[in-house]
Amino acid sequence: MNIQPGQQPLKSLISAESDDVTSSENSENENSQKKLVVRARAGRMRRGGPMPVARAEPICVPNQVAAMPIVMTGFVSLVPHTVLDAIALTNCLMVVQCTEPLEIFTGIETPNRYVVHDMYLRPMLFCNERSNFISRECCGSGRNFSMDIRDVFGAELMRCYRDNPCFSCTDYLGTQFQGQQIGLMKRECCDGHFNLLGAGCNQPLLIMSPCCASCGGTKIFPVCTYTGVKIGEIVRLYPGFLQEHLTDADTYLVHFPVDLPPILKLLLISSVFLIDFTFFEDDN
Known part of the structure; x- marks a missing residue:
């Protein structure tokens, strides 16, 4: 039995x-x-x-874009998965970083962990940083890492990896889905904005950084097409005075049009990690 x-x-x-x-x-x-x-x-x-408790009604997010202003095609085909079916029907996701008690009380940098929720606050993905102790303590937020992203059943779904070589002016974040390369996020050291390119398409997205992004408070990162048309936002929510000064755990809202290609929705989820490490990983 x-x-x-x-x-x-x-x-x-x-x-x-x-x-x-x-x-x-x-x-x-x-x-x-x-x-x-x-x-x-x-x-x-x-x-x-x-973690947040599931709701009967979805969270209403302002400033949402109803539909894509342009048609973006040419992306590589993705392996069918239930997560793709779920995100195809949503226009907003929440990425919650877990607080680390050991890091709070000892100051020792521990691997970051995130949970991706839908707007009913139901968990969809679990993300765990893979990095070594020396890089976390010596390099801090500038460290290289890989991020294992698993579904609610524990099966590995995606993997993100940061490549920021020493003496390099460019920061990269690559994303794989089921072992397949699906996109790349790039940021030049002299440029505060991020370029997001999906595999198979030559139309990149631009994620714009606000002025003084690392100064604290709620920060909005507009997501625009290559023609400059806004299609969504990545919002870092203000966690409150106590949490912001004691931890580096943050909560992000990622909203986009419902008809945005699923591959770009996955890339916007992974882009949260590079934004978090670039501006909000070091608590002051």
Whole structure:
């Protein structure tokens, strides 16, 4: 019999004597289920506090673009996945960075972790930084890293990698989907804006940085087409005085037209990581 983790066997499927199940067995089952719930909550708290609670109604985000002003084609074909089906129906995503208690109390830089939610605040993707201790302590926010992005079942979906060689004036962030290269984000050191290019298309997106982006507060990064037409925004929400000065954990809203090609939606999610490392990773 296939029994899922935490599930108690059904006596009615084992024997016809299920009517003789005692109340003591039922109480033991209820106690074990309660223990499982407590352990899940404690583990979640231990990993930086509870995530946002799912809602019955979606969050309303202002300044949304109803439809793409231009047609962008030529992108590489993506392997079908349920995540692609989900983001094809949404016009906004929330990227929440997890707080790290060890980093708060000791000052030791730990790998960043993010959770991507839809507008019902249901988790869709889990992102974990892969980097070594020396690069985190010596290079800080300028370190190279790879970001493993997994779905809710734990299967690896995407991988982002930052390439910022020493003495280089250009910062790169490449993105792979199911092992396939789907795009590249680039930023010159003398330019505050980011260029985002999807694989197979020669029409890049421009992510514009606000003035004094790293000074704190809510910051808006407009997303424009190559002709300068605004199609969305990446908004870094103000976390509050205490969180901003004690941690570098941030929350971002990424909104775009519903009919934006799915490959660009994936690239906008990954672009949050480079924006976060460039402007908001070092807490002051």
